[in-house]
Amino acid sequence: MTDLRYPIGKFQSPAEITSDLRSFFLHQIGETPAKLRAAVKGMTDEQLNTPYREGGWTVRQVVHHVPDSHLNAYVRTRLALTEENPTIKAYHENLWAELPDAKSSPVAPSLLMLESLHTRWMILLRTLKPADFAKTFKHPERGDMTLDSLLALYAWHGQHHVAHITSLKERMGWK
Secondary structure: OOOOOOOOOOOOOOOOOOHHHHHHHHHHHHHHHHHHHHHHOOOOHHHHOOEOOOOOOEHHHHHHHHHHHHHHHHHHHHHHHHOOOOEOOOOOHHHHOOOHHHHHOOOHHHHHHHHHHHHHHHHHHHHOOHHHHHOEEEEOOOEEEEHHHHHHHHHHHHHHHHHHHHHHHHHHOOO
């Protein structure tokens, strides 16, 4: 692996999202909380405070970032389902990661938050009809996005950050 920022590669949006691919993305999103919890299980505070790469966030910041980001995705999902192509608000994830709670608080509340959030999000997503996934919202930086494209992005996003942690553990020889 040459670029530690992208241990599973950069996100690439599929040209077409079939129902099988959508099911795969839903499965990946659904398993993110358990995979994140497993990735940090048994880590010491010193390990949690270790950046996953030089100049990168600490493991602790990564763990807090995932529910922050996925909470935004959940809200975007709900907005797209209830409004006509709403413009969503972007947020400065790097600044959020520098806030005191992201830099120093225990990871357990964020793991629990992610599990609870994903329970609600998956209940909603599993009730949607195929046409619902074509609903859109306008992202200030990415432009118009469908719920299908959001699923693809967040299926990747969870794996991406879990891999930050697991690849660090592997490089450091941590069990």
